[in-house]
Amino acid sequence: MVNSLDEVDDFIEMGANALEVDIEFANNGTVLGTFHGAPCDCFRGCFKRETIADYLEYIRDGTSFADSRYKGKVILLIMDLKTSKLRSSAKKKAGLTLAAKLWKHLWEGVQPQYMVNVLLSIGYVKDKNVLKGVLKYFKKEQTRHILDKIGFDVGMNDPLEKIGRMYKQLGINGHRWQGDGLSNCVRFLVPVARLRQAVKARDNRKGYMDKVYHWTVDLPHFIRKSVEHGVDGIITNRPDNVLQVLNSTPYSELLKVADFNDSPWTRFIEPMLRNETERDMEVLGGGEVEERLSHPANFDPYEITAVWTE
Structure with missing residues (x-):
């Protein structure tokens, strides 16, 4: 939920290598800008907003040129598209x-190697026509390379099988992330069955997902659990906490944190710890005293690409 220009600066300075932004639309489908509204994550401001042009140009100017302030620091912009209440x-x-604004204000005139990648997150399968519109725009000859x-x-909780069928219908065969989670306000009781299902489907290559992420995870105790479940990324309000965990033992020996040289669409296989808990629910408890600082019992080949802002 990095919806203002000030927050862009704040989260990058805290170490975020990706930004998640909420995108608002008018009733007729015209993209307006950034906005979440209430309710939102605990301890955050719900009502910050920018116009779509101002926001995208701020990202572009701050990341995409030789003298940009944040050159090489932002590898992914996650756009949470608030389209579920729009008419079909x-x-x-x-x-x-949205595609037209992305082209004009984020990518046009930028050398391909410096372009910020964008993850378009619709809420539900019923919103698939939003993706159809984006694909139609960028399949034109002059913009096809943007794909x-x-x-x-x-991003929400549709059945994974239903999401997989949607991708087949749209002809989307790659660049597919799958998120799972809840607001940080209810992190004390977190169902993880669907997250584990997505990770398993990714690993056995029987699912559509290329990468899996967990949201919204702020406390070090739960960041460790998310990493040990085998996620590729974490959405958080506390990128500093994610860095603290990833720089601690044993994670610093086993994890690769994504940088600008890495593709957000490609996974790498490296040794990675995995906590194969049988519990489908995780309950708040333990804290710093009970947090494990040694290797979990199980190890699997794995690598995490950290995505850490909410």
Whole structure:
């Protein structure tokens, strides 16, 4: 939920290598800008906003040129598209207008190697026409190369099988992230069955997902649990806490934190600790005294690409 220009600065300075932003649309499907509204994560401001042009140009100018302040620091912009309440007829227009703004204000005139990657996250399968609109815009000859910079996600809790069928219908065969989680306000009781299902499907290559992320995870105790479940990324309000965990033993010996030289669409296989708990629920407890600082019992080949801002 990095919805203001000041927050962009704050989260990058805290060590975030990706930013998650909420995108608001008018009732007719026209993209407006950044906005979440209430309710939102605990301890955050819900009502900050920017116009879409101002926000994208701030990201572009801050990351995409030789003298940019944050050159090489932001590898992914995750756009949480608030389109679920739009009429069906407005959703394709939402995708088209968003694509036009992305091209004009984020990518046009930028050398491909410096372009920020964008993950487009719709809420539900019923919002698939938004992705249709984006694909239609960028399949034009002059912008087809931009598809290399775009990924896809269905961010809420539709059945994974249903999401997989949607990707087949749309002809999307890669760049697919899958998120799972809840607001940090209810992190004290977290179902992880669906997260584990997604990780398992990714690992046995029977699922569509190329990478899996967990949201919203702020406390070191739960950041460790998320990493040990085998996620590729973490959305958090506390990127400093994620860095603290990843720089501690044993994680610093086993994890590779993504930088600008890494593709957010490609996984790498490295030794990685895995906690194969049988519990489908995790309950708050333990704290610093009970947190394990040694290797878990089980190890699997794995690598994490950290995505750490909310």
